[in-house]
Amino acid sequence: MNLPKIASISKKIVVACVGLFLLVFLLVHMGINLCLLRPDGGAWYIAASNFMGTNYIIKVFEVVLFAALIAHIIITVALQIQNWKARPVRYHQPSKSKTSTASKTMIWTGGLVFVFLVLHFVNFYFVKMGLVEGKYMIQTEELFSTELQNEYMAATQGKLSEEEVALFQSKMEKVNAIAVKAEAEGLSSNDMKWIMNLSAEDVKPLEGIVEGVEPDFYNMSYELFGNKVYSIIYLLLFVALAFHLIHAMQSAFQTLGLNHNKYNKFIEGFSWIYAIIIVLGFATVPVYIMCFV
Amino acid sequence: MNFTLKIWRQENAKAKGRFETYKVENISSDCSFLEMLDILNESLISNKIAHPVCFDNDCREGICGMCGLYINGRPHGNDDGVTTCQLHMRKFKDGETIWIEPWRAKAFPVIRDLVVDRTAYDKIIQAGGYVSVSTGGVPDANSILIAKDKADKAMDAAECIGCGACVAACKNASAMLFVSAKVSHLALLPQGKVEAANRVQKMVEKMDELGFGNCTNTYACEAECPKLIKRSNIARLNREWICARVGKEK
Ligand code: HEM
Ligand code: SF4
Ligand code: FES
Numbered sequence: 273m274n275l276p277k278i279a280s281i282s283k284k285i286v287v288a289c290v291g292l293f294l295l296v297f298l299l300v301h302m303g304i305n306l307c308l309l310r311p312d313g314g315a316w317y318i319a320a321s322n323f324m325g326t327n328y329i330i331k332v333f334e335v336v337l338f339a340a341l342i343a344h345i346i347i348t349v350a351l352q353i354q355n356w357k358a359r360p361v362r363y364h365q366p367s368k369s370k371t372s373t374a375s376k377t378m379i380w381t382g383g384l385v386f387v388f389l390v391l392h393f394v395n396f397y398f399v400k401m402g403l404v405e406g407k408y409m410i411q412t413e414e415l416f417s418t419e420l421q422n423e424y425m426a427a428t429q430g431k432l433s434e435e436e437v438a439l440f441q442s443k444m445e446k447v448n449a450i451a452v453k454a455e456a457e458g459l460s461s462n463d464m465k466w467i468m469n470l471s472a473e474d475v476k477p478l479e480g481i482v483e484g485v486e487p488d489f490y491n492m493s494y495e496l497f498g499n500k501v502y503s504i505i506y507l508l509l510f511v512a513l514a515f516h517l518i519h520a521m522q523s524a525f526q527t528l529g530l531n532h533n534k535y536n537k538f539i540e541g542f543s544w545i546y547a548i549i550i551v552l553g554f555a556t557v558p559v560y561i562m563c564f565v
Numbered sequence: 566m567n568f569t570l571k572i573w574r575q576e577n578a579k580a581k582g583r584f585e586t587y588k589v590e591n592i593s594s595d596c597s598f599l600e601m602l603d604i605l606n607e608s609l610i611s612n613k614i615a616h617p618v619c620f621d622n623d624c625r626e627g628i629c630g631m632c633g634l635y636i637n638g639r640p641h642g643n644d645d646g647v648t649t650c651q652l653h654m655r656k657f658k659d660g661e662t663i664w665i666e667p668w669r670a671k672a673f674p675v676i677r678d679l680v681v682d683r684t685a686y687d688k689i690i691q692a693g694g695y696v697s698v699s700t701g702g703v704p705d706a707n708s709i710l711i712a713k714d715k716a717d718k719a720m721d722a723a724e725c726i727g728c729g730a731c732v733a734a735c736k737n738a739s740a741m742l743f744v745s746a747k748v749s750h751l752a753l754l755p756q757g758k759v760e761a762a763n764r765v766q767k768m769v770e771k772m773d774e775l776g777f778g779n780c781t782n783t784y785a786c787e788a789e790c791p792k793l794i795k796r797s798n799i800a801r802l803n804r805e806w807i808c809a810r811v812g813k814e815k
Contacts, residue, residue, distance in 0.1 A: 279769055280779045281806045351779045355737035358671050358778030364573075364584065365664045368638035369734045369785035376736060376783055523782040529807060531800030 280351070287347050288524035290340040295521060295546070297337055302553035309560055314490035318409075318466065321489065345386065352379045374519035384512035391505070395496055399487040407488040407495070408475045409468040414484035415447055446477040497561035506558050510551050517547035566592045566654055569662040570605065572618055575675055578682075582675070584664075585615070594655040598642060599625060599632060601654055619678040627651040627791065630726030633733065634679055635666040640730035640789045648728060648791040668729050670738035671776045685775045686727050686743065693760070693767035694747045700756045715753050722750035724792040731786035731794075737778030742786035744772050745802035746794045752805055762809035769806060 304324065307316040324330050374381070399406030423440045426432050432440065453474065454467040469491040478485060497503045521543035525531065530539070567590045575582030589605050596604070599622055606617035623631040632649040636642035642652040657663065667675050672685040711719075725746035732740050748765050751757030757764075780799060787796045 277773075279766075279806075280773050281769055281803055282810070284779060285803070285807065351781075355739070355778035355781070358738035358776055359669050359736075360671050361669050361675075363635060363638070363666055363669050364571075365635070365638035365666065367734070367736065367785065368643075369640075370788040371736075371783050371785045375781065378781060519782070526782045526796065526800050527780075527803055529800045529804030531797045533797070 280354075283347050283351060284527045287344060287351070288527035290344045291520055291524050293336075293340050294344065295517070295524075295550075298517075298550050298554075299546075302550055305557050306553060308490060308493055308557055314466070314468065317490050341389075345382075348379070348382060372519065374515045375523065377515060378519060378523075381512045381516040384509055385516055388506070388509035388513065391509070395502075396487075396489060396492065399489075399492070405472040407468075407491045408470045408472070408485050409466050409488035409491075410450070410470065410475070410478070410482065410485050411466055413465075414482055415451065415467070417482050420444070420447070420481070443481045446481060450474060450478065493557065494561055494565060497558040498565065500562055503558040503562040507555055510555050513554075514547050514551040517550060518544055521546055566594055566657070566659045568592065568601070568654075568657065568660070571662060571664045572679070573666045573675075574615075574618070574678055575667075576677065578674055578676055592654055594653070596654045597625070597650055598634070598636070598652040598654065599650045619676075619680045621680050622650055625650040628726060630728035633668060633681075633728045633730055635668060635733055637664050640668070640733040641728075641791050645788075646791055646793050648726075651791075668733040670729075670732050672738065672740070673729060673732060681729070683727070683729050685777070686729065686740070688775060689740065689744060689768050689771045690727075690747065692771035693764040694751070696751065696756050697760060709755055711754065719750045719753035722746045722753070722794065722798055725750075725790075725794050726792060728791060730789045730791060732777065734785040734789035735778065735780075736783060736785065737781055739780045739786075740772050740775075740777040741780040741799050741802065742790060742794055742796075744768050745798035748805055749798045749801050752801070761805060762812055765802065765805040765809050769802075 304317065304320045307320050308314075310316050394404060396406075398404035420440075420443065423432070423436075423443075427437050427440055450467060450470070453470075468488050470485075470488065475485050497506070522540050525539050567588070570587045570589060571584045572587060573582055574585045587605055587609070589601060589608075592601050592604065599620070602618060602620060609615050609617050620634060621631045623629040625632070627648045627650060630648070633640065634642070634649045636649070636652070641647060641649050642656065644652050644656050665679065667679045668681045668683075670681075673681040673683055676682050723746075725743060727743065729743070731742035732738050735742075748761075748768060751764060752761040782796075782799075784796050787794070
């Protein structure tokens with residue numbers, strides 16, 4: 273197959289644009305994560321995630337984000353393979369040229385970021401997709417849905433057959449079971465708006481009765497990072513992310529031709545600070561939960 | 566001074582190479598690296614030990630770009646801003662073991678020993694690294710006005726001697742520093758600007774075609790360039806490329 277040839281610089285420019293987009297995304301994601309730390313039973317966190325989950329512009333960006341990530345990985349790996357092929361016989365002596373470690377290890381730190389993403393997806397996103405079981409939550413007002421209310425009305429007015437009444441009662445029992453459990457175990461939090469920390473077994477009976485069961489990332493985070501092994505794996509992979517990002521931003525500027533003697537030092541400094549802020553921001557959550565909860 | 570040399574020997578392009586060990590003694594600290602190799606070769610010939618070690622060179626004053634050896638992990642050796650012919654033995658420790666390798670890149674195949682074929686660079690120049698009409702002799706002063714900073718930048722870029730150290734140093738064997746120097750010194754001047762959009766596209770296409778790697782902004786090239794060509798030229802090359810592609814001229 274003869275793929276259309278895309279010039280090296282064009283590919284690099286796509287990688288840089290996409291990379292900058294990913295960098296902005298990371299900042300937003302970090303901001304939401306930090307809401308986890310507020311001792312408000314997840315109110316801010318849920319509000320922020322709700323906004324991200326329902327806003328249409330954000331939903332479009334979610335698709336763009338996945339496309340961007342995949343494009344970034346495919347192009348960088350393709351470029352890297354060409355780069356390896358460009359030197360078929362390697363030097364005997366290791367290079368002693370003055371360069372930064374971060375810039376030389378982009379493919380490896382990128383690979384570790386990929387490992388992180390896979391782990392992170394299994395831990396969180398797969399729950400949303402229903403591929404993995406996690407914790408769930410449901411809005412209290414969703415529990416007694418309009419449909420159930422209508423059925424209730426109809427039942428009290430004697431409009432339902434005996435069978436239908438029996439069905440309605442069994443539904444109500446299941447819904448009540450959740451409410452009772454919430455009451456007994458204090459699961460409801462966050463001004464009684466949400467019943468949280470429900471297991472897969474808890475919510476299974478609700479299937480087809482109430483909608484609006486959502487993954488409870490708030491409690492999943494606390495559970496996950498309460499596990500020291502996970503926390504430490506996450507933290508180690510964040511170190512790789514830090515290295516990737518330190519070079520990433522300044523490299524993207526250079527690739528886009530934005531190099532100026534007056535601003536180079538600033539760009540370099542900004543890349544470092546941005547990378548450190550992102551990674552410290554992300555690291556705060558597991559560290560806090562692991563050490564103080 | 567005395568040295569132990571580990572030199573890459575390879576009979577021809579197809580042969581399998583290997584490192585050979587030679588000892589040189591009583592070398593003056595003012596000897597240049599190539600003179601030291603001359604002394605080695607004389608002794609190899611007169612003592613009938615081996616065929617002399619082949620290496621490229623011409624001017625021996627740092628202006629032609631012919632010489633170029635990968636010495637102890639650095640192109641042009643352990644000194645900044647010099648070519649191999651301008652590297653002196655006082656930069657080494659007495660008794661040191663020195664590893665000498667040819668440039669390693671798919672686009673620069675080894676011809677023999679330490680000599681590599683750098684026609685790939687010529688091909689990139691042939692693709693567009695020139696002004697296609699004669700611009701005549703030296704013009705009258707001030708007949709074409711050029712801003713001082715532009716002239717300085719163009720001159721700095723024009724210093725590139727095409728030695729190939731940037732490719733040799735780069736972990737990706739990328740020729741971006743060389744191409745960017747050539748693109749820059751022409752694009753910055755009025756005589757070269759006219760064809761700039763065309764030139765950058767043709768030269769980059771040729772560079773890709775010849776099997777050089779892709780730049781990852783690691784800047785080993787800048788660290789090793791004997792003419793101290795700066796990375797800002799690569800950024801300019803990228804800018805020229807973007808403008809040319811947006812303009813779609815070809
Ligand atoms: C959220 C995560 C990521 C962000 C924010 C990010 C960001 C960036 C940025 C801004 C660049 C510089 C682009 C340029 O100079 O042209 C870059 C380069 C690179 N990225 Fe990523 N990246 C991420 C994930 C990954 C992953 C998962 C891989 C896996 C293979 C990867 C591999 C690379 C490589 C190899 C480069 C160097 C490419 C080059 O300079 O030509 N990155 N990244
Ligand atoms: S840019 Fe520097 S290292 Fe590269 S070919 Fe020109 S002079 Fe040699
Ligand atoms: S021999 Fe001419 S630059 Fe070294």
